[in-house]
Amino acid sequence: MPEAEALLVASDVHKIYRNGAETVALRGVNLTIRRRDFVALVGQSGSGKTTLLNLLGALDQATSGSISLDGRDYGRLSDDELAELRRQRIGFVFQFHYLLNEFTVLENALMPLIVGRGTPLREGRDYVLSLLDRVGMTPLLHKPATQLSGGQAQRVAVVRALVNKPSLILADEPTGNLDTDNGRQVFEIMRELNRDVGSAFVLVTHDDRLACQTDRLVRIQDGGIVQDVPTSELPNFECQAPAGQCPFQVMPESAKS
Amino acid sequence: MWRFERGVAWRHFSTGGSQTALTVAAVAVAVLLIIFISSLINGLQIGLIEDILGGSSLVTVTPPEREPRPLWEAELDPGMPVVAKVDSAYQQQSSIEQWQELIEIIEGMPNVTGVGARATGGGFVARGARTISAAIIGVQPEREVKVINIARRMAQGEFSPLDREGVIIGVKMAEELRVQLGDRIRVTSNEGQTGTFFVRGVFDLGLPDANERWVFMQLRPAQGLLELGNDVTEINLRTDDIYRADAAADEIRKYTRLDVKSWTVENRAFLDGLQGQSRTSNTIVGISILASLFAVAGVMLVFVAQKSRDIGILKTMGATRRQVSRIFLLEGLGFGLAAGTLGGALGTAGALIIQNTPRPGGGTFGGKPATVVPMQWEPSILIAAIVAAIIVGVLASVLPARRAAALDPVEVIRSA
Numbered sequence: 001m002p003e004a005e006a007l008l009v010a011s012d013v014h015k016i017y018r019n020g021a022e023t024v025a026l027r028g029v030n031l032t033i034r035r036r037d038f039v040a041l042v043g044q045s046g047s048g049k050t051t052l053l054n055l056l057g058a059l060d061q062a063t064s065g066s067i068s069l070d071g072r073d074y075g076r077l078s079d080d081e082l083a084e085l086r087r088q089r090i091g092f093v094f095q096f097h098y099l100l101n102e103f104t105v106l107e108n109a110l111m112p113l114i115v116g117r118g119t120p121l122r123e124g125r126d127y128v129l130s131l132l133d134r135v136g137m138t139p140l141l142h143k144p145a146t147q148l149s150g151g152q153a154q155r156v157a158v159v160r161a162l163v164n165k166p167s168l169i170l171a172d173e174p175t176g177n178l179d180t181d182n183g184r185q186v187f188e189i190m191r192e193l194n195r196d197v198g199s200a201f202v203l204v205t206h207d208d209r210l211a212c213q214t215d216r217l218v219r220i221q222d223g224g225i226v227q228d229v230p231t232s233e234l235p236n237f238e239c240q241a242p243a244g245q246c247p248f249q250v251m252p253e254s255a256k257s
Numbered sequence: 258m259w260r261f262e263r264g265v266a267w268r269h270f271s272t273g274g275s276q277t278a279l280t281v282a283a284v285a286v287a288v289l290l291i292i293f294i295s296s297l298i299n300g301l302q303i304g305l306i307e308d309i310l311g312g313s314s315l316v317t318v319t320p321p322e323r324e325p326r327p328l329w330e331a332e333l334d335p336g337m338p339v340v341a342k343v344d345s346a347y348q349q350q351s352s353i354e355q356w357q358e359l360i361e362i363i364e365g366m367p368n369v370t371g372v373g374a375r376a377t378g379g380g381f382v383a384r385g386a387r388t389i390s391a392a393i394i395g396v397q398p399e400r401e402v403k404v405i406n407i408a409r410r411m412a413q414g415e416f417s418p419l420d421r422e423g424v425i426i427g428v429k430m431a432e433e434l435r436v437q438l439g440d441r442i443r444v445t446s447n448e449g450q451t452g453t454f455f456v457r458g459v460f461d462l463g464l465p466d467a468n469e470r471w472v473f474m475q476l477r478p479a480q481g482l483l484e485l486g487n488d489v490t491e492i493n494l495r496t497d498d499i500y501r502a503d504a505a506a507d508e509i510r511k512y513t514r515l516d517v518k519s520w521t522v523e524n525r526a527f528l529d530g531l532q533g534q535s536r537t538s539n540t541i542v543g544i545s546i547l548a549s550l551f552a553v554a555g556v557m558l559v560f561v562a563q564k565s566r567d568i569g570i571l572k573t574m575g576a577t578r579r580q581v582s583r584i585f586l587l588e589g590l591g592f593g594l595a596a597g598t599l600g601g602a603l604g605t606a607g608a609l610i611i612q613n614t615p616r617p618g619g620g621t622f623g624g625k626p627a628t629v630v631p632m633q634w635e636p637s638i639l640i641a642a643i644v645a646a647i648i649v650g651v652l653a654s655v656l657p658a659r660r661a662a663a664l665d666p667v668e669v670i671r672s673a
Contacts, residue, residue, distance in 0.1 A: 087575020098570045102268040112574045
């Protein structure tokens with residue numbers, strides 16, 4: 001892998017929580033995310049997936065080790081610089097959509113632009129409208145967020161994560177709260193946007209079948225990465241769900257051929 | 258500026274429903290209370306000051322009281338018995354010479370709004386067989402109306418201009434002498450000089466002694482009656498604010514050895530009363546402000562707790578601590594503005610209605626027809642109450658804003 005392609009580099013990252021007792025959440029994680037990557041971060045509950053995602057998203061600080069995005073080391077940035085980094089380079093999608101109830105669909109989607117500029121430029125607004133159109137939300141633009149279904153709200157949340165054209169999208173179980181149909185739709189939207197917009201995606205999931213739809217699978221166990229492979233290299237059985245149970249198209253196109 | 262913060266703060270505020278409405282109402286009631294109490298104390302003080310001080314000057318300059326000379330200092334024949342009792346020389350009339358110069362100096366002092374000379378002395382007035390003991394007061398009428406508020410207290414006629422044959426007497430004297438405007442009365446001084454004058458006006462200063470005994474006339478005839486030559490017995494002045502009288506008195510003392518007395522010396526109890534009223538008013542206003550502060554701060558803290566998830570999400574989008582803090586400070590400002598406007602409008606309307614409702618029994622207070630409650634609303638009271646509400650809103654939101662700014666997005670999203 002050429003170094004120039006690296007978007008995010010995590011080196012020997014440790015995270016220890018000290019709340020009375022010491023809990024080691026991450027132990028020596030090394031991970032490189034390249035531009036346009038579509039990566040699944042999988043593992044058991046409590047394995048450290050979300051902790052790693054928070055560190056990669058500059059929401060939390062590593063106890064030791066370094067993380068850099070486009071060469072900017074998080075450890076050397078001030079609070080304001082980290083906030084700016086999040087605003088310009090990183091998008092987040094959570095298990096729950098977390099739309100702001102007081103705002104409409106369009107306003108929620110525009111929010112990252114508003115946080116940064118106060119008023120989105122016409123160009124930015126047009127881009128948001130095109131994204132919302134792609135996810136089928138145009139008829140609901142002016143509906144309050146509270147009137148959306150779970151699937152609709154999560155689609156808006158995905159658009160919201162993309163409006164700043166970030167180089168990295170971090171999604172923490174983005175389909176975890178959705179039914180099968182909505183989960184599939186949201187996943188497909190993210191896949192499409194990864195291809196078309198070019199943002200790298202890191203999806204935390206506990207569902208191996210969903211993970212198999214990505215390009216690369218990173219498995220974390222007891223705070224350390226135990227597997228980091230392209231999904232195309234996975235043996236078929238690892239990605240094969242029992243018939244009738246898999247909510248997604250479990251086999252990647254490349255694996256089918 | 259701060260469009261993002263303003264947008265979020267406004268949306269929080271406008272969608273806050275009954276929580277927002279009740280908080281605004283609580284602070285608005287405090288604003289209303291501040292306007293009512295301040296207008297009431299203001300009206301009460303204006304009325305009392307007018308009734309008690311309106312008819313007298315705020316600073317009086319008089320000749321120094323003559324030091325009595327003990328008999329043993331007198332050149333007496335040896336062996337003559339000496340009486341050791343010392344008494345003041347109150348019987349002796351003393352006067353101010355060169356008073357015009359002093360008036361010019363006082364006139365140039367800051368905050369002095371009126372200064373005039375008086376020639377005063379005792380005597381009596383007579384109309385036919387009726388005679389009344391009187392205080393003869395010779396004045397410069399055009400100056401005197403700026404020293405005491407007599408122009409507004411005229412029951413009949415005008416105080417100024419006043420011709421040399423004219424006098425202005427009190428309502429009680431007019432009643433006892435049974436005289437009307439244009440009638441002649443005879444004025445005799447203790448010095449034995451007599452003159453005949455026409456009644457040009459009748460005043461009602463609300464002071465029984467003044468209404469019964471005071472006789473105003475031009476300075477020149479009074480000087481003649483009192484045998485003062487060109488001298489006067491008093492120089493009186495008024496300042497724009499009654500509480501500046503002491504400072505004016507101090508300033509005058511630098512230029513003269515005459516006795517200079519401020520109203521605060523002669524009316525200590527009244528001054529204490531005014532200050533007591535002001536303290537009571539300030540205490541009530543202070544308690545209202547404090548109660549509002551706690552009310553808004555409490556609601557804002559609950560608000561921050563309710564919105565912590567949203568704050569976390571905004572932080573993941575790149576909102577800085579300062580931006581988050583400003584959102585809640587602006588919400589506090591919104592509470593203050595809304596409550597100030599609502600309470601200010603209701604308080605002003607209520608105060609104006611009350612101060613224009615006459616008292617059923619009639620009567621006067623402060624030289625005006627008495628109202629049910631002696632309120633006097635002023636724009637400055639409204640402005641002060643609104644400013645207080647705004648300060649309360651912003652101050653009350655400082656702690657919640659800091660708490661919001663310090664929220665850890667990881668924590669709030671994890672616990673959401």
